[in-house]
Structure formats: C-alpha cells, structure tokens
Amino acid sequence: xxxxxxxxxxxxxxxxxxxxxxxxxxxxxxxxxxxxxxxxxxxxxxxxxxxxxxxxxxxxxxxxxxxxxxxxxxxxxxxxxxxxxxxxxxxxxxxxxxxxxxxxxxxxxxxxxxxxxxxxxxxxxxxxxxxxxxxxxxxxxxxxxxxxxxxxxxxxxxxxxxxxxxxxxxxxxxxxxxxxxxxxxxxxxxxxxxxxxxxxxxxxxxxxxxxxxxxxxxxxxxxxxxxxxxxxxxxxxxxxxxxxxxxxxxxxxxxxxxxxxxxxxxxxxxxxxxx
Amino acid sequence: xxxxxxxxxxxxxxxxxxxxxxxxxxxxxxxxxxxxxxxxxxxxxxxxxxxxxxxxxxxxxxxxxxxxxxxxxxxxxxxxxxxxxxxxxxxxxxxxxxxxxxxxxx
Numbered sequence: 594x595x596x597x598x599x600x601x602x603x604x605x606x607x608x609x610x611x612x613x614x615x616x617x618x619x620x621x622x623x624x625x626x627x628x629x630x631x632x633x634x635x636x637x638x639x640x641x642x643x644x645x646x647x648x649x650x651x652x653x654x655x656x657x658x659x660x661x662x663x664x665x666x667x668x669x670x671x672x673x674x675x676x677x678x679x680x681x682x683x684x685x686x687x688x689x690x691x692x693x694x695x696x697x698x699x700x701x702x703x704x705x706x707x708x709x710x711x712x713x714x715x716x717x718x719x720x721x722x723x724x725x726x727x728x729x730x731x732x733x734x735x736x737x738x739x740x741x742x743x744x745x746x747x748x749x750x751x752x753x754x755x756x757x758x759x760x761x762x763x764x765x766x767x768x769x770x771x772x773x774x775x776x777x778x779x780x781x782x783x784x785x786x787x788x789x790x791x792x793x794x795x796x797x798x799x800x801x802x803x804x805x806x807x808x809x810x811x812x813x814x815x816x817x818x819x820x821x822x823x824x825x826x827x828x829x830x831x832x833x834x835x836x837x838x839x840x841x842x843x844x845x846x847x848x849x850x851x852x853x854x855x856x857x858x859x860x861x862x863x864x865x866x867x868x
Numbered sequence: 869x870x871x872x873x874x875x876x877x878x879x880x881x882x883x884x885x886x887x888x889x890x891x892x893x894x895x896x897x898x899x900x901x902x903x904x905x906x907x908x909x910x911x912x913x914x915x916x917x918x919x920x921x922x923x924x925x926x927x928x929x930x931x932x933x934x935x936x937x938x939x940x941x942x943x944x945x946x947x948x949x950x951x952x953x954x955x956x957x958x959x960x961x962x963x964x965x966x967x968x969x970x971x972x973x974x
Contacts, residue, residue, distance in 0.1 A: 731959045736931075761920060766929045772959030773930040774937035776916060798894050806899040807958065808950070813903040823906050824916050828941070830959060 731807070736770035737836040747850035748777055754855040755783050756817065761824070770833035772807065777825040777851060781817035788816045790856040796848045803835040804847065814856050905949050912943040938963055 744767055746760035761776040781787050791811045795801035810825040817823065827849070835841050907913070919936040926932040938960045944950035955964055 732956050732961060734959070738931075762923055762928060764928055765923065766927075766931075768931065771931060771934075772937075774919065774940065776920065792896055794894055794896070801894055806897070808901045808904050809899045810904050810906070811896075812898055815906055817906075818908070821908065823908060824910075824913065825906070826904055826916075826940070828904075828958070 731772065731830065734770045734830075734833050736768050737833055738768055740836045741766050741768055742831060742835075742844070743846050744773070744775070745846065745848045746775060746777070747848055749850065749852040751852065751854040754787065754789055754853055756781055756787065756789060756853060758851075758853050767831060769803070769831040769835040772828065772830040775827045775829070775849075777810075777827070778822065779815075779817060779825055779853070780822040781819060784819045786816055786818050788814050788856045789853045790814050791851050791853045794850045794852070796850065797844060799840055800835070800844050800847050803832040803838070803841070804849070805830055805832060811851065901951060901953075904944070907944075907949055911947045912940055912949065915940040915943045934960065934963060 743764050745764045746762065748758045748760050750756055750758045757778075757780040759778055761778050765773060765775055767773045779789075790813065793806075793809070793811050795804045807828045807830065809827040809829070815825075829849075831847070915936070919933060919940050922933040922936045923930075930937075938955060941950060941958060942955075945952050955961070
C-alpha cells in the first residue's frame with residue numbers, strides 16, 4: 594500500500610488515474626492528492642492538501658524515512674553548470690535549425706506553384722501526369738477488336754446563338770484503340786458574321802477519361818460568315834485501356850455532346866488545361 | 869408540393885454547374901493537336917461526302933471506312949487545313965503497311 598505512493602508523482606503535472614490498493618484507508622486521499630498541488634515538495638504540503646480536502650488522516654511517517662538529496666535551484670550546482678550551459682547552447686542551435694527548416698518548407702510550398710508551371714511548360718506535360726501521352730501512344734496502340742462501342746452524337750446550341758448546328762451521323766461503331774472521324778455541320782442563317790465557341794461533354798462520366806480527342810473544333814473561336822455552312826470534323830479515339838477497366842464492363846454506349854455558345858469580339862475565354 | 873419539386877430541380881441544375889467538392893464533375897480536356905481550322909471553301913467536301921457515304925453503306929462501322937477517313941485527313945493536310953503529320957501518328961499505320969501488300973498481291 595505504501596509502496597504505491599511514490600514521491601516523484603507529487604511533482605508531476607500528470608493527474609492521471611492510478612489504481613491504489615483499495616483497502617488502504619487513505620486510498621481516496623492518495624488518489625486525489627497529486628492533483629491538488631503541483632511542484633511543491635516536502636512533507637508538510639501533503640498534510641495541508643489533505644487537510645483542505647477534509648479527509649485528514651496523519652500519513653504513515655515511516656514513508657519519509659527514504660533519503661533524498663536536498664533540492665537546489667537549477668543552475669546553482671557548480672559541478673553541472675558547464676554541462677548545462679552546453680546543453681542550453683545545443684538546444685538553441687537545434688531550435689534554430691528546426692525553425693529554419695519550417696520557414697524553408699513554407700517558402701518551398703509557395704515557390705512550388707510557379708516552378709511547377711515552368712516545368713510543365715518546358716516538358717509539355719500540360720498538367721497531366723501521363724508522359725508521352727499523345728503521339729507515341731496513338732502510333733503503338735492496338736485496337737481491341739472484340740469490344741464494339743457505339744458512339745452517339747449530340748449537338749446543342751445556346752439560346753442566343755442562331756446557328757443551325759447538328760451532327761452528320763447519328764452514331765458510329767468504334768473499338769478502343771482505333772482512331773475515328775465524325776462530322777458535325779454548322780450553318781449561319783443570319784446576315785451577320787457570328788463567332789461561336791464550343792465545349793463538349795461525354796456521357797457516361799467515367800468513360801469520359803478514356804475518350805481522347807486528337808483534333809476537333811472546340812475551345813477555339815470559330816467564325817461563320819453570313820449564310821455560310823461548314824463541316825466540322827472530330828478526330829478521336831477511345832483509349833485501349835478502356836477494355837481493361839472493370840468499371841467499364843457494362844459500358845457500350847458513349848455519347849459525345851457539343852454545345853456552341855456565342856463568343857463576343859475580343860473575349861478571351863480560358864482554355865482548360867495548363868497554359 | 870410543386871414548389872418543393874421545382875426547387876429540387878433547380879438545385880440539381882446548380883449542383884451540376886457549381887463547384888461541388890463531393891462528387892467529381894466532368895473535366896473537358898483540350899484536344900491533343902488543337903483545333904481544326906474551318907474549311908470555309910469546302911475544299912475537302914468531296915472527301916467528306918465519300919466518307920459519309922461509306923459510313924451509311926456500312927451501317928456506320930468505323931473500321932470499314934478508315935481508308936476514306938485517311939483520305940479526308942490527307943486532303944486537309946495538303947490544303948493547309950491541318951498540321952502535317954505522318955499518318956502512323958494518327959493511327960493509320962496498319963493501312964499504310966497493308967497498302968504495299970495489296971499492291972504486290974494484285
């Protein structure tokens with residue numbers, strides 16, 4: 594019972610629960626006593642704490658027969674002063690290094706944005722992590738002949754744009770890994786030249802990441818003179834990895850949808866991607 | 869009741885256009901080789917008509933009309949309506965290799 598009562602626990606700031614021997618008559622006091630006051634030492638404080646708690650019972654004096662060296666203030670011991678100075682200096686050095694590293698990390702995180710942009714411009718990766726994406730892959734890709742996918746086409750026009758815009762084929766059957774060509778037609782029935790700009794959408798969404806356009810007519814201003822009608826081709830392919838994706842097992846229909854908006858003169862729209 | 873349904877509809881519309889961090893939204897990607905210049909003078913219209921006729925005859929199967937699409941793109945390249953590229957890079961490598969074989973056979 595008495596063995597569980599350690600003098601150093603009094604000095605600790607930790608007020609955790611500790612199991613004392615429940616049969617000890619002082620067990621409540623012993624549990625609570627370290628939490629009452631911290632840092633002070635000496636036998637007298639125990640009694641005053643317990644007295645405050647109202648559970649005063651004279652503790653066993655045999656406890657205090659354990660000898661301890663008398664306490665002194667830190668730094669007054671002449672034998673360890675040099676060592677403590679040394680420790681303090683090393684602590685300061687380490688702290689300086691750690692602070693410098695933290696500031697360096699913060700600066701690096703700010704510098705990373707323009708640096709990455711520079712890197713993308715020089716290597717031409719354009720924000721995508723796939724290296725050598727475009728032409729080498731097209732050259733070497735092998736069509737997956739047993740997976741036929743129907744691609745349907747949809748054409749939309751914003752309400753303020755008066756073009757007649759429609760696809761020239763309702764659907765086309767392709768296989769992954771094979772490049773395909775499709776046509777849209779646009780006519781400007783008005784008497785003024787109109788500039789349009791388009792964006793596209795692919796449904797289902799997950800299949801959209803496999804839908805690669807080699808060349809099309811989107812995201813750039815297209816100007817149609819009065820009463821002019823043009824053919825707008827889309828040259829695309831579906832990535833061969835489409836056939837290996839387990840999520841795409843049930844996907845047999847992909848819909849490519851283009852929407853034309855009217856572009857104002859001199860308006861610079863942001864192109865998706867990294868430029 | 870009607871108002872509740874209407875608000876749900878507009879909410880869905882707003883969801884599709886606004887930035888919702890929960891679900892992924894479609895990210896349009898720019899085309900690999902950029903945009904086709906418009907064929908204002910219809911210089912390659914005949915090739916396009918041949919291609920469309922081929923599609924209609926073959927029930928819109930792309931694999932059977934690849935020669936016509938290759939011809940259309942070659943027309944564009946010759947008329948400066950498309951950047952010059954070797955046809956292998958556009959996925960027509962098998963058509964090019966198949967051609968000399970067909971010539972030697974026939």
